[in-house]
Amino acid sequence: xxxxxxxxxxxxxTDEQLRQGIEAMFFAYRxxxxxxxxxxxxxxxxxxxxxxxxxxxxxxxxxxxNLLAIxxxxxxxxxxxxxxxxxxxxxxxxxGRTDKRERNxxxTDExxxxxxxxxxxxxxxxxxxxxxxxxxxxxxxxxxxxxMMDSDQRRRYQALREGSK
Amino acid sequence: xxxxxxxxxxxxxTDEQLRQGIEAMFFAYRxxxxxxxxxxxxxxxxxxxxxxxxxxxxxxxxxxxNLLAIxxxxxxxxxxxxxxxxxxxxxxxxxGRTDKRERNxxxTDExxxxxxxxxxxxxxxxxxxxxxxxxxxxxxxxxxxxxMMDSDQRRRYQALREGSK
DNA sequence: TTGGAATGTCAACAAAGCTGACATAAACTG
DNA sequence: CAGTTTATGTCAGCTTTGTTGACATTCCAA
Numbered sequence: 566x567x568x569x570x571x572x573x574x575x576x577x578x579t580d581e582q583l584r585q586g587i588e589a590m591f592f593a594y595r596x597x598x599x600x601x602x603x604x605x606x607x608x609x610x611x612x613x614x615x616x617x618x619x620x621x622x623x624x625x626x627x628x629x630x631n632l633l634a635i636x637x638x639x640x641x642x643x644x645x646x647x648x649x650x651x652x653x654x655x656x657x658x659x660x661g662r663t664d665k666r667e668r669n670x671x672x673t674d675e676x677x678x679x680x681x682x683x684x685x686x687x688x689x690x691x692x693x694x695x696x697x698x699x700x701x702x703x704x705x706x707x708x709x710x711x712x713m714m715d716s717d718q719r720r721r722y723q724a725l726r727e728g729s730k
Numbered sequence: 731x732x733x734x735x736x737x738x739x740x741x742x743x744t745d746e747q748l749r750q751g752i753e754a755m756f757f758a759y760r761x762x763x764x765x766x767x768x769x770x771x772x773x774x775x776x777x778x779x780x781x782x783x784x785x786x787x788x789x790x791x792x793x794x795x796n797l798l799a800i801x802x803x804x805x806x807x808x809x810x811x812x813x814x815x816x817x818x819x820x821x822x823x824x825x826g827r828t829d830k831r832e833r834n835x836x837x838t839d840e841x842x843x844x845x846x847x848x849x850x851x852x853x854x855x856x857x858x859x860x861x862x863x864x865x866x867x868x869x870x871x872x873x874x875x876x877x878m879m880d881s882d883q884r885r886r887y888q889a890l891r892e893g894s895k
Numbered sequence: 896t897t898g899g900a901a902t903g904t905c906a907a908c909a910a911a912g913c914t915g916a917c918a919t920a921a922a923c924t925g
Numbered sequence: 926c927a928g929t930t931t932a933t934g935t936c937a938g939c940t941t942t943g944t945t946g947a948c949a950t951t952c953c954a955a
Contacts, residue, residue, distance in 0.1 A: 578860055583853040584788070585891060586860065586872065590762050591781070592883045593875035595802060597755050611910055616756070623749070629933065637760060642912055644934060666921045666932045688748040694877035695743055695751065698870065705863065705870020707751065710758035712859035718757045726750055776941055795901065807943055809903065831901045831952060 600686035613638075613646045615683050618672065621656060622680045623725060626669040628661070635721050655679060751874075765851035778803075778811045780848050783837065786821060787845045788890060791834040793826070800886050820844060 601615050620635050621627060633643055647670075650656040655676030661667030672680060695703050711719060766780050785800050786792060794812070798805055812835075815821040820841030826832035837845060860868050876884060 578857055580853060582868075583856045583860070584849075586856045586868070587762075587784075587852055588788075588887055588890060589872055589875040590759065592887045593878040594755065594759050595883060596879045597752075599880060613911060619752075623753075630931090638911085639913065640933070641914085641935080645911080648934085661932095664922070664932080666919095668933070684749075687752055688745060690878060691748045691751045692743055694874050695748070697877040698873040701866070702870030702873040703747075703751070705867030706874035707754055708863040708867040709859050709871035710754040712862040713758040713855060714761045715764060718760055722753055722757045725753060729746065729749075778942060793901085794903095803942085804944065805902075806904085806945085810942080813903090826901095829901080829953070831950095833902075 596690065597687070600690055601683045604683055604686060609649070610679075613642070614650060617643065617646050617650065618655065618676060618680045619684065621670045621672055622677065622684070624728060625671050626659075628667045628669060629658075630667075632670065637718070650676065761855065762852070765855055766848045769848055769851060774814070778807070779815060782808065782811050782815065783820065783841060783845045784849065786835045786837055787842065787849070789893060790836050791824075793832045793834060794823075795832070797835065802883075815841065 598612060602612060605611055605615060616636055617632065620632055624631070629640070629643070629647070633640055636643060647656065647658070651658055653675075654673055657671045657673055657676075658668040659671065661669055698706070711722070714722060763777060767777060770776055770780060781801055782797065785797055789796070794805065794808065798808055801808060812821065812823070816823055818840075819838055822836045822838055822841075823833040824836065826834055863871070876887070879887060
């Protein structure tokens with residue numbers, strides 16, 4: 566399109582380009598959450614429950630404190646969500662073996678079923694987007710997103726990647 | 731790993747890859763909003779005000795209805811935000827010339843100053859991310875995000891791009 | 896002139912974040 | 926062992942931002 570010979574490293578960073586990137590994030594994030602939101606709309610759960618269930622599925626046995634750090638919310642906020650999930654039998658909180666203060670979080674079968682339902686919907690959209698854009702684009706997508714994270718969030722993101730290799 | 735015989739165009743679309751994409755969106759979006767959020771924390775405004783101010787700056791003279799469609803919220807929700815911005819003298823709502831039912835929205839100098847402050851912070855992060863990732867990656871980033879949008883949101887996104895060429 | 900569109904507003908409510916304070920049990924430390 | 930710190934849970938209250946529903950006003954257009 567426009568760039569690039571000499572200053573390709575600068576030329577594409579016009580305010581207009583950056584603004585488009587900002588708006589792309591905004592609109593894409595709506596799409597990103599739209600499908601799970603629709604599924605959850607009927608139930609007594611919301612986006613916060615989805616996030617909790619997602620990361621418990623991702624790292625079974627994780628502690629409350631770890632989940633807190635990943636989600637970046639207060640324990641009160643998380644606890645409200647977690648309590649309803651435990652009460653409803655979607656999540657099990659087992660007392661830690663080595664450290665009995667800790668609670669290790671697991672999905673029950675029912676919890677795993679919900680996670681799968683939400684995850685399937687979200688992955689379907691991601692799959693479509695990845696397929697439409699192609700492998701090259703996917704690589705760039707991830708590079709930019711990773712560069713956009715706060716460094717501590719990036720560490721957590723990378724830890725999750727490592728953990729599930 | 732399960733799939734895929736049919737080739738590289740499918741090979742990279744494992745559930746694990748998709749899941750990483752999902753988590754990248756989650757963590758990156760936190761970074762994306764972190765800087766403006768920090769600035770707004772002190773004031774009586776929030777993310778919703780930022781969004782309104784952003785799109786009014788982007789398309790001066792836009793109507794309430796148009797803004798509604800872009801932001802994807804109810805008029806009551808937007809109205810609450812818009813009212814405080816008008817009361818505080820950051821936004822001016824001019825009665826439409828051709829259709830007097832419409833309100834054409836503009837930023838005042840003060841509103842433009844706030845918009846710049848928020849925008850500068852958000853662009854700085856985007857600039858860093860774009861620079862770190864490189865032009866190729868930026869292109870891929872935008873392709874994937876665009877593919878992830880709902881089609882109506884994509885139309886609005888593209889309309890904004892056209893409008894400010 | 897009447898119907899419908901665009902807008903504004905009131906009331907009530909819900910989701911999900913926040914702070915602050917306090918309780919309990921377990922682990923660690925001196 | 927005593928005292929402190931850590932992990933977790935919980936109560937109360939507040940804020941932001943979203944929602945519905947109802948209703949008023951204005952005014953274009955058939």
